[in-house]
Amino acid sequence: MSNAFVYNFDQVQNEMRAMAKELLESGEATMVIGWEKGALPYQSTPVMIRSAEDVDKLIWDAYCQQNLSTYLIDYIYTDEKVAIFAKGCDTRAYNRLIQDNRIKAEKCIVIGVPCPGMKNAREAARLPENAEVPMANACKECRYPNPVVFDKRVGTDVTAWCTERDFSDVEAIEAMPADDKYAFWQSQYTKCIRCYACRNICPACNCTSCIFDQSASGWCSKDINASENQFYGVTRAFHVAGRCIECGQCEMVCPSEVPIMLMNKKFIKDIDSLFGAHEAGLDTNTPAPLSHFSVSDPEEFM
Amino acid sequence: MSDNSVKTANDVAENFEPKILVFACNWCTYAGADLAGTSRLQYPPNVRILRVPCSCRVNPQFVIRAFQRGIDGVLVAGCHPGDCHYTTGNYYTRRRFLLINRMMEYMGIDPKRFHTRWISGAEGPKFQQVVTEMIEEVRAIGPNRKLRDDMKVTVNTDDIVASVEADTKVVADNV
Numbered sequence A: 001m002s003n004a005f006v007y008n009f010d011q012v013q014n015e016m017r018a019m020a021k022e023l024l025e026s027g028e029a030t031m032v033i034g035w036e037k038g039a040l041p042y043q044s045t046p047v048m049i050r051s052a053e054d055v056d057k058l059i060w061d062a063y064c065q066q067n068l069s070t071y072l073i074d075y076i077y078t079d080e081k082v083a084i085f086a087k088g089c090d091t092r093a094y095n096r097l098i099q100d101n102r103i104k105a106e107k108c109i110v111i112g113v114p115c116p117g118m119k120n121a122r123e124a125a126r127l128p129e130n131a132e133v134p135m136a137n138a139c140k141e142c143r144y145p146n147p148v149v150f151d152k153r154v155g156t157d158v159t160a161w162c163t164e165r166d167f168s169d170v171e172a173i174e175a176m177p178a179d180d181k182y183a184f185w186q187s188q189y190t191k192c193i194r195c196y197a198c199r200n201i202c203p204a205c206n207c208t209s210c211i212f213d214q215s216a217s218g219w220c221s222k223d224i225n226a227s228e229n230q231f232y233g234v235t236r237a238f239h240v241a242g243r244c245i246e247c248g249q250c251e252m253v254c255p256s257e258v259p260i261m262l263m264n265k266k267f268i269k270d271i272d273s274l275f276g277a278h279e280a281g282l283d284t285n286t287p288a289p290l291s292h293f294s295v296s297d298p299e300e301f302m
Numbered sequence B: 001m002s003d004n005s006v007k008t009a010n011d012v013a014e015n016f017e018p019k020i021l022v023f024a025c026n027w028c029t030y031a032g033a034d035l036a037g038t039s040r041l042q043y044p045p046n047v048r049i050l051r052v053p054c055s056c057r058v059n060p061q062f063v064i065r066a067f068q069r070g071i072d073g074v075l076v077a078g079c080h081p082g083d084c085h086y087t088t089g090n091y092y093t094r095r096r097f098l099l100i101n102r103m104m105e106y107m108g109i110d111p112k113r114f115h116t117r118w119i120s121g122a123e124g125p126k127f128q129q130v131v132t133e134m135i136e137e138v139r140a141i142g143p144n145r146k147l148r149d150d151m152k153v154t155v156n157t158d159d160i161v162a163s164v165e166a167d168t169k170v171v172a173d174n175v
């Protein structure tokens, strides 16, 4: 985790600006998506740049956690050729979207950016100024900080600081008595306000029409109460099971701090133990675990 | 906590009759249930059978929906692997339910309340046995109170207001 201290953000930022300038001036890209500085020190927000004059808006710092790949979906039916900066997780999200047939590779230019791990913006907001800010939760367990696919790249590769996921949080819940588990999830899902931020930011939740936008299905509802919120939470987690690239964005954007990754990681853990280890988004050929099967899958239903 | 809290599990447990929902695949389990009927095999009248074209039609969310609407136990049943009328449907069912059953347990739902079973058209006695056992097990643990949407646990807006106020303060302190 000490990469963050030797990593030179400014140098990579200069390379990013030069790359963006070159792409826009040559006309190779009509738009570049990167990050700009937000209103607060711990906010770096997405920015769409269309003119070479504006490239100095681009920044690269320890708060550029937001995954940019999902924006590509918005341009699939336009004539734009969009370049995006992509960290390890953004490239896995990109593969995810290609595999789901939601974007087309020929309309995108992926500029890989090796990532030293991002800081936890939520903690930063709470800590006093100048305090040491811990790494974002998802980043702590990131095994692929370097881009797994790219057309161009800036910066130099970093060494991954994590080799295995930590499932101790999932195991702690598994060990609880049933009523405590239920009470825990109730306490979390009474906080959910159904803003759908977790869905909107997620590169695996990319359906053209989401079931939660269909109020007349008869079996899912827009009511906000513990029961319906939990229905939403578990349904969404199930829909991304096997396709979640573990970017942690869902949990990061949740205004109510619902521990969404605890659901996602439970599915990841079970998929690995039932159907063999799977890492979503590393390539575009390996089928997602729930989109195929094996006749030798474990049999528990005899 | 809820408007049903006056009626606790213990109050009603004495003459509690569980409601069990069976999602039965048209080609095997439904025929199996039919065979149980024509063979005059008795099982308690606590089951509601919902016929589906294939076990693979059962979206796991249907199971959760059933619990929300007051069902006490859910059985998802289809053809044995290799026998699916659509060749591979039940292999997908198997993957999905291996996962979602574990997730339901993770959410704190008693695993005695949900089962997935392969029951063929020739297995009338197996249908009788599986549903009878399930009814008795669910009867013993009492009515389901979890995930019920009539037990409205509403969102605690006070907490949300407090947390928004705290965040606003952090923002104000920082600018």
Ligand code: SF4
Binding pocket: A199, A204, A205, A206, A207, A209, A210, A211, A212, A235, A236, A239, A240
């Ligand atoms: S919640 Fe499900 S239906 Fe909605 S966008 Fe996500 S994956 Fe699609």
Ligand code: SF4
Binding pocket: A198, A201, A202, A203, A204, A205, A240, A243, A244, A245, A246, A247, A248, A249, A250, A251, A264
């Ligand atoms: S579910 Fe969360 S962690 Fe997984 S891909 Fe979606 S936003 Fe990222």
Ligand code: SF4
Binding pocket: A191, A192, A193, A194, A195, A196, A197, A198, A199, A250, A253, A254, A255, A256, A257, A258, A260
């Ligand atoms: S982001 Fe949080 S509050 Fe919003 S819908 Fe998702 S879980 Fe609920």
Ligand code: FES
Binding pocket: B025, B026, B027, B028, B029, B053, B054, B055, B056, B078, B079, B083, B084, B085, B086, B087, B089, B090
């Ligand atoms: S037809 Fe019976 S499980 Fe598919």
